[in-house]
Amino acid sequence: MSAAGTSPRSASIHRLVRANNAVWAAMYYDELVDTDGYQLTYMADADAGYYNCAQAVSRSGPDVLAAVEAFYAARGLPPAVYVDPESAPGLRVQLAAAGYAEIPGEAENCHLLDLRGPAPDSAPPEGALRLPVERVRAVRLAGPDDPLFPAFIDVDGTSNELPDAVRRKLAQNLRARRLPGVEVHCFLALVDGVPVSSRVVGFCDGCALYAEGGTxxxxxxxxxxxxxMLHGLAFARGRGARFAFQTAATSAHSNPAALKLGFQRVCTRSYWRRSLV
Known part of the structure; x- marks a missing residue:
């Protein structure tokens, strides 16, 4: 049990991953193929493998791998699959037999926080600071027309070391893309009026999905x-979200930060990829 009182199985990993991908489709993906048995994500000019892979794979078989391989072959990419505890039984064995190899550097942790109970009495947002509170302000942007939107893109792109092509895609999609059932809200922390930290809180399927955290x-x-992050969680509770969910590379500093804030690591997804050779 986590500090928030949720068990790892209190929410379906695949349901959370699917909701998370819907938010990422609003920010990054050029394509999101959604089927009952799996999702396929694609982003051109991606700088990391997790943008382009099959996810939430709940059934296996030659037809599934054939569909995955045909999709990515048409886009000039090696096929890749995330495997998690809810993946179809035997998927790892099938992938290994088909020439896929696990890529440890692309593994990622999934973190979950149950928001259905009362908010904790301790640790208000200001309690996390090691700066005088009067110097710091959290701002939720009104949308892409907000005067602070360019600053959000700059802070997020710089702090997360986004390549120019990825940064431009994020800015373009946040300005123009609207997906049914998906909301995306951008936050900035300002120190002495200067934007220095970013956060995205997305909403889909009753869940709050966290992305783009950087300072x-x-x-x-x-x-x-x-x-x-605590301001984002307060915002999510106010919107009635049942769970907060985020993914992070296993080496990312956001992993211990999430645990300190009450999240529970519910699983680690392994990444399998087949060479084009």
Whole structure:
């Protein structure tokens, strides 16, 4: 049990992953293929494998792998699959037999926080700070026309080291893309009026999905990541979200930060890829 009182099986991993991918489709993906047995994600000019892979694979068989391989072959990419505890039985064996190899550097943790109970009495957003509270302000942007929107893209792109092509795609999609049943809200933390930390809170299927957390290097280790995350959680509770969910590379600093904020690591997804050769 986590500090929030949720068990790892209190929410379906695949349901959460599917909701998460819907939010990522609003920000990044060029294509999201959604079937009963799996999802396929695609983004051109991606700088990491997790943008392009099969996810939430709940059934296996030659037809599934054939569909995955045909989809990515048509886009000039090697086929890849995320495997998790809810994946179809025997999927790992099938992937290995078909020439796929596990890529440890692409594994990612899934973190879950149950929001259905009362909010904790301790640790208000200001309690996470190692700066005088009067110097810090959290802002939720009104949308892509907000005067702070360019600053959000700059802070997020810089702190997360996004390539220019990926940064442009994020800005374009946040400005223009609207998907049914999906909301995306951008937050900034300002220190002395200067934007220095970013956070996205998306909503889909009753869940709050967290992405794009980052702080400019000169302002790290001041509690701004937690400060903005706690504001996002308060916002999600106010919107009636049942769960908060986020994914992170296994090496990311956001993993211990999430645990300190009450999230529970519910699984690690392994990434399997087949060479084009």
């Amino acid at each position: 400019l290097p000169a302002y790290r280790r001041l509690g701004l990541y937690a400060f903005l």
